[in-house]
């Protein structure tokens with residue numbers, strides 16, 4: 001498959017990811033049993049993670065999505081764009097905020113603050129598939145985390161490079177050539 005040629009190395013195969021999700025789902029189920037919880041996923045990057053994790057959790061949860069973006073190419077733009085027209089209200093609920101990857105902390109930190117400031121929200125915790133080991137802009141360690149990775153740009157399993165590679169079933173590192181490729185060649 002063409003897309004696969006752009007991957008320099010595979011960090012986590014699909015089977016590895018799914019067995020880690022089994023463990024995370026058990027932890028999350030223990031935490032939220034008997035509590036009114038809403039899973040809030042940050043789109044677009046977390047849609048694959050959300051779908052696979054949710055189906056491993058046997059509790060009666062609510063699900064909501066918020067669309068945000070901060071990355072342009074392989075770098076954070078430093079500001080967060082809210083693309084969803086309405087920001088949902090989570091009064092009376094415990095919230096588990098989910099994202100594909102924690103990098104500088106700008107995204108999760110900002111959204112967590114916004115939700116925590118809503119009156120009546122019972123708790124806000126965070127859950128990420130990947131925890132990048134880099135200096136954070138805000139103090140934030142995820143409550144639930146799948147894997148720790150170094151400071152490298154990864155794609156696949158929902159994660160994109162300029163909107164490509166989200167549909168790779170594994171998580172890998174892009175080759176330099178693929179990063180340099182003009183956008184016109186990857187359309």
Ligand code: 5GP
Nearest residue numbers: 045102103104105106107152153154159160
């Ligand atoms: P933060 O706001 O923590 O700096 O960045 C989080 C967001 O940036 C994630 O939701 C994700 O969309 C994007 N991001 C950060 N690191 C990577 C990466 O290595 N690969 C991809 N594809 N996106 C990343």
Ligand code: MG
Nearest residue numbers: 043044045100
């Ligand atoms: Mg994202």
